[in-house]
Amino acid sequence: MNIIAKWYYRLGAPNWFYPLAGKLIPWVALIFLALLLPGLYLGLVSAPADYQQGESFRIMYVHVPAAWLSMFVYAAMAVAAVVALVWRVRMAEIMIISSAPIGASFAFIALVTGSLWGKPMWGAWWVWDARLTSELILFFIYLGIFALYNAIEDKQTAGKAMSILTLVGVINLPIIHYSVVWWNTLHQAATVSKFDTPSIHIDMLIPLLLMAAAFQFLYLLLLLMKMRANLLEQDLASGWVKKVVFERNKKLGRR
Template identity: 55%
Template sequence: MYRFAGRLAPWLGALCLLSLVAGLYLGLVVAPADYEQGDSYRIIYIHVPAAWMSMFTYMVMAVSSAVFLIWRLKIADVVAEASAPIGAAFTAVALITGSFWGKPMWGTWWIWDARLTSELLLLFLYFGYMALRGSLDTPQSSAKAAAILAVVGVVNIPIIHFSVEWWNTLHQPATISKLDTPSMHISMLRPLLLMVLAFQLLYFYNLMIRVRTLILTREGRASWVAELDTKGPENA
């Protein structure tokens, strides 16, 4: 896994950069202004991908934690631990950009809207997971406790996703994942999908880097780690 992640990371980084540049150019330069929101809607190209990745990353963390609890696969626990700070960063970006978007649209930086509140709870779940990793006496106990929290906390994901349908919120309904036709014009939708792809690639790139770091931290005394120094970085 260490060598696989090292070989995959540069490709993910390059594809992420290409998607990011193309998405930002099409979204900020080529796409027209919205007929109601003007140019202020363009924050959607950061806010929506970040919000989507906040949930996607948590699902990866929860599934990996479940695999670790059931089959005791160490690499699953590594993936879960590596995903937590990345997901927390995506969630924080989603909340911050949402506040900047909400001020001109709603006239306030924050309101205890169902989606905003559940997204904030998601951030606390990430923080709680990371806190548990270092709060107990042994790494095995902290890993198990954090994994249980991740699995239990997954119930918040459908609440975030369906909050605009279950409650009367300020957020608009889904515009991309509708069963019929997306509500966005193709000139606006294309850069948004590119930005979602860029954020997805950004997650996996950072995941590969963090997985390699955590593996070295955990297996620092293993013989294969010592062999890395003799073989050179090109074989790492």
């Protein structure tokens, strides 16, 4: 328990998190590529064409992981919001504001690829389907969180307001997930989560899971990079940032 507490307090210290994140970034990038490349090959080349959708189904190897990650990132932000509000951990706020543009990007990719997929399947680029509409709302919530934080000059107040808005927006996650169950929707029902009676062939499922795992590590990679950048921007005048700059210049042979 003491070890967990020790790591907890260390991760909350910017001067300890920053170099740790720098060491993790190359390894996370390597794992991301190790998952992405076989996932792309198996999904775009090896997997058989769908008997109904033909080759157009292959867009799901980007669309589905992006949709999953848009929800996963928000859930992670909600957990960080609780930590920020209850224990007043500043690094949790940094995590939220760093995750918001990443989650918005995943939501945007899910919406765009969904439109590209929907056109040949439904005959329209966009329909006000329950799943699509709730995903669009999630995208706007991401933008709202990011805009709210940057609109408030006092970052302590901004962090609190952002955390509260993040928790309010959590109500949209079950709506997205269960929209295909609660309403009559054009969007197909769950396939991957039906492990008892799977409705997706194993040759299609394996690359989909590889791509989903790759997107998870992509999020972690972007998060570590974004958090480091935000820490440097906010703590520019602090002693630990000056030390980091000094050590970097020393390695480069600068004065």
